[in-house]
Amino acid sequence: MQNLVLYRENYSQINKKITYYKRLGIHGLLINPFSEINEKIIEEIFALNDLLVKNNIKLFLQMDIEQSSKILLESDEQIDWVNPKIRTSFYQFINYLKKYKLKGFYYTNFEKLFADDFYFYIREMAKNIFLGEDTLSIGQINSDELAYQKFLSNTNYQNFDYIYNKKNSKKNMTDLQEVKKYFSSIQNENIRQIFITDNLLKNFINTKNFPFFSHSLVTGVTFLLNGGVLLENFEELGIFENNNYSNDHKVLDQTNKTFEFYKELINIKTNIEAIKRGTYREIFANDPDIFAFIRTYEEKKVIVFANFSQKEVLADIRFHFIDINDFKYFLGNYGKRKIAKNLLLRPYEFITFTK
Incomplete structure (x- = not known):
């Protein structure tokens, strides 16, 4: 299972x-x-x-x-x-x-x-x-x-x-x-x-x-x-x-x-x-506040962003995805929002996007 x-x-x-x-x-x-x-x-x-x-x-x-x-x-x-x-x-x-x-x-x-x-x-x-x-x-x-x-x-x-x-x-x-x-x-x-x-x-x-x-x-x-x-x-x-x-x-x-x-x-x-079934790839590995990773299975992807701080953090994701515009909101603890090249993560925000 x-x-x-x-x-x-x-x-x-x-x-x-x-x-x-x-x-x-x-x-x-x-x-x-x-x-x-x-x-x-x-x-x-x-x-x-x-x-x-x-x-x-x-x-x-x-x-x-x-x-x-x-x-x-x-x-x-x-x-x-x-x-x-x-x-x-x-x-x-x-x-x-x-x-x-x-x-x-x-x-x-x-x-x-x-x-x-x-x-x-x-x-x-x-x-x-x-x-x-x-x-x-x-x-x-x-x-x-x-x-x-x-x-x-x-x-x-x-x-x-x-x-x-x-x-x-x-x-x-x-x-x-x-x-x-x-x-x-x-x-x-x-x-x-x-x-x-x-x-x-x-x-x-x-x-x-x-x-x-x-x-x-x-x-x-x-x-x-x-x-x-x-x-x-x-x-x-x-x-x-x-x-x-x-x-x-x-x-x-x-x-x-x-x-x-x-x-x-x-x-x-x-x-x-x-x-x-997807593979796992961590991004922002050196960031002291962000835990982010991508799960991939064939052409399907889920991106996970998590801000482990009580301040707003800006995540520059331009260099991690060439297909950024294909991703749609999936689930988050603050509510629905759009993906952006510079993604502002609010205090303790968890958000996922999928394609």
């Missing part, structure tokens, strides 16, 4: 929210159900999965490999992954879930467990549980090494379909150009990451004074990169931290505005070929 959009949710709440998630347009729901494994929990998961399948939403199960293996073996002892019986037990459980149409898995806590022969165990997992019609696997890692991330997620290796790099959320980069360089390296190496909107770009926005523009700026850039997105905590409703709304009308207006913005981004990520 191209450009997966997942929502992390408490599985006991999902039955009440199916219509809401369909309206938002997400592809799947991620739950973490296994504090224990018994017949009742398994039956509840199968029933929930059947309900979601009928609504074209995929259920993803978070699988802590070490903890799941302990539960399956009914043991509190240290897991020795070298033992083939332990590995076989885990593989059999995953294949049992797949047999009953569970097709999405989010694997955690395996890097230390696999340390003795990491690459062998990943390939063994790929052979035993990753493959299958419509099955998607995500691995949670904690490393910036590009070769490692590429091995795990590049489609040429047939390991994970996506990876989520937990280390990204712990960094404290203060130079936007350094952050842009990091994102470009991920994009250009065809590393299929799952991103969260609470990512490295949050260090360069002012959510107190510019709540909607700051949040939508980061969200817009995150969604239009190549890769998946993981949402949670009703962030799409825009009830931002440090805001003092004076009345219910303002809260409702903000909620509707942000929800529709997310909905449109999910639609673009799902249906626009330049975003689904």
